[in-house]
Amino acid sequence: KLIVSDLDVKDKKVLIRVDFNVPIKDGKIGDDNRIVAALPTIKYVIEHDGKAILFSHLGRIKSEDDKKGLSLRPVAERLSNLLNKPVTFVPVTEGEQLETAINNMNDGDVLVVENTRFEDVVNGEQVKRESGNDPELGKYWASLGDVYVNDAFGTAHRKHASNVGIASNMDKVAAGFLMEKEIKFLGDAVDNPKHPFVAILGGAKVSDKIGVIDHLISKADKIIIGGGMTYTFYAAKGMGIGNSLVEKDKIDLAKSIIEKAGDKLVLPSDSVVAEKFDNDVAHKVVDGAIPDGYMALDIGPKSIQEFKDVLKDAKTVVWNGPMGVFEMSNYAKGTLEVGEFLGTLTDATTIVGGGDSTAAVKQLGVGDKLTHISTGGGASLEYLEGKELPGIASISNK
Ligand code: 3PG
Numbered sequence: 001k002l003i004v005s006d007l008d009v010k011d012k013k014v015l016i017r018v019d020f021n022v023p024i025k026d027g028k029i030g031d032d033n034r035i036v037a038a039l040p041t042i043k044y045v046i047e048h049d050g051k052a053i054l055f056s057h058l059g060r061i062k063s064e065d066d067k068k069g070l071s072l073r074p075v076a077e078r079l080s081n082l083l084n085k086p087v088t089f090v091p092v093t094e095g096e097q098l099e100t101a102i103n104n105m106n107d108g109d110v111l112v113v114e115n116t117r118f119e120d121v122v123n124g125e126q127v128k129r130e131s132g133n134d135p136e137l138g139k140y141w142a143s144l145g146d147v148y149v150n151d152a153f154g155t156a157h158r159k160h161a162s163n164v165g166i167a168s169n170m171d172k173v174a175a176g177f178l179m180e181k182e183i184k185f186l187g188d189a190v191d192n193p194k195h196p197f198v199a200i201l202g203g204a205k206v207s208d209k210i211g212v213i214d215h216l217i218s219k220a221d222k223i224i225i226g227g228g229m230t231y232t233f234y235a236a237k238g239m240g241i242g243n244s245l246v247e248k249d250k251i252d253l254a255k256s257i258i259e260k261a262g263d264k265l266v267l268p269s270d271s272v273v274a275e276k277f278d279n280d281v282a283h284k285v286v287d288g289a290i291p292d293g294y295m296a297l298d299i300g301p302k303s304i305q306e307f308k309d310v311l312k313d314a315k316t317v318v319w320n321g322p323m324g325v326f327e328m329s330n331y332a333k334g335t336l337e338v339g340e341f342l343g344t345l346t347d348a349t350t351i352v353g354g355g356d357s358t359a360a361v362k363q364l365g366v367g368d369k370l371t372h373i374s375t376g377g378g379a380s381l382e383y384l385e386g387k388e389l390p391g392i393a394s395i396s397n398k
Helices: 032-047 073-083 098-104 115-119 136-144 161-168 177-191 206-215 230-236 248-264 300-311 331-343 356-363 376-383 390-396
Strands: 013-017 051-055 088-090 111-114 147-150 172-177 196-199 222-225 270-274 284-287 294-297 316-318 348-352
Touching: 013 032, 013 161, 032 051, 032 073, 032 177, 032 390, 073 088, 073 111, 098 111, 115 161, 115 316, 136 161, 147 161, 147 390, 161 390, 172 177, 172 390, 177 316, 177 348, 177 376, 177 390, 196 206, 196 300, 206 222, 206 248, 206 316, 206 376, 222 248, 222 300, 230 248, 230 294, 270 300, 294 300, 294 331, 300 331, 316 331, 316 376, 331 348, 348 356
Parallel strands: 013 051, 013 147, 051 111, 088 111, 147 172, 196 222, 196 316, 316 348
Antiparallel strands: 270 284, 270 294
C-alpha cells in the first residue's frame, strides 16, 4: 500500500489518474475544488523531476454529440493557472499525437490527456471502452508510462480502464495524497471513530442512503435523519405526511430500520411546510405529522435545536445529504444551521461527503472549519456503506 512519496518518480513518466469531473457549462468551470485537491500529488511529482501525465473523465459520454461540451481543455487551462506553469493539453485519448507529446516531455512537465470517456463512444457507437474497463485500453494506457498513481478518490467506485485497467497492467502503483487523505478520514470515521460518533443523513431518498444507514447502525451512537427521506420514516410510524416526498416501496424498510436502530435514530420533530414546491409561496412550521395539502420542505427550528443537542458532545461527525430543499432560500435554514454548528465543534472530527452537503458547506463558507470535505459523491457514499471500491482495491491489492 504505497503512496506517491514512496515511489521514485525522477525521470519517470508518471501516469496519474485524477478526478477532474468538475461542473462545467459552456466551457466555464463551476467549482474547481477537485482540481485544487489534486495539486499536492501533481506538485510532488513535478518537484521531484517526474513527468506528470494526467487522466480524467468529465461528464458522461453516450454519443458523439456529448463530446462537444465535455473536452478537458478548459480544465487543463485552469490547472495551468493553479500551478502557475504551462500545461500541455492533448486533444486525443490514444495514438501517435498522444505518444509523441509524451515522448517530448521534459522532467517536471505536466500533460493532460483528453477526457478518458471519449473512449466510450467510437465512430458514433457506444462501446464503453473506458467505463466498461476494456482490457486493451487499460493495457495501452499503461504502456505510456513507467509508474501509476491513482489520486481519483471521486472515481474509486467505478471500474474504469483508467483506474482499474491501468493499475492491473503496471508493476509500480501507488495512491496519491488526496486518495490517502480521503481513505484516512472516511476510514477512521467508520472503522475507528472517537465516540460519541454521530452520523447525519439527509437527502430526498431513503433508497440512496439505506446502505449507509445499515452499515452505520452498529457503529454510530446516533443517526440523525433529515431531508425528504424523513417522511418515508414518518409514514413507517403511521404519521400523516400530506404531500411530502415518500418512497412507498421503502416504508417497510424504514420500519425495520426504526426497529433495529431503536433510540439511536433521531428524526425531526417539526418541519417547515408549504402547499407547493416553490420558494415563493406561504410556508409555516408544523409539529409532527404533516397536514393534508402541505409538503415538508425543511426541518423546523425545534429539530434544529434537538440536532444541535445531540451533536454538541460528538467527537466524530459524518454528514451526508441536506436537511431540506436548501437551494431555495426559505427552506435552507435546516441545512445551513447544521453546517454552521458543525463548524463550531472544534473538538470533533467533522467530515462531509456527498455533492449536496458539500455545496451547502461552501454556500455557508464554513468549509475551512470542518476537518474534511470529501471530493467524492457516490464514492464517499459507497465507502460509508462499507463496500470495497474497485479503484482502491486495484492499487491496494497489488
Ligand atoms: C463523481 O462525480 O461522482 C465521479 O467523478 C464519478 O462520475 P460518474 O457518476 O459520472 O461515474
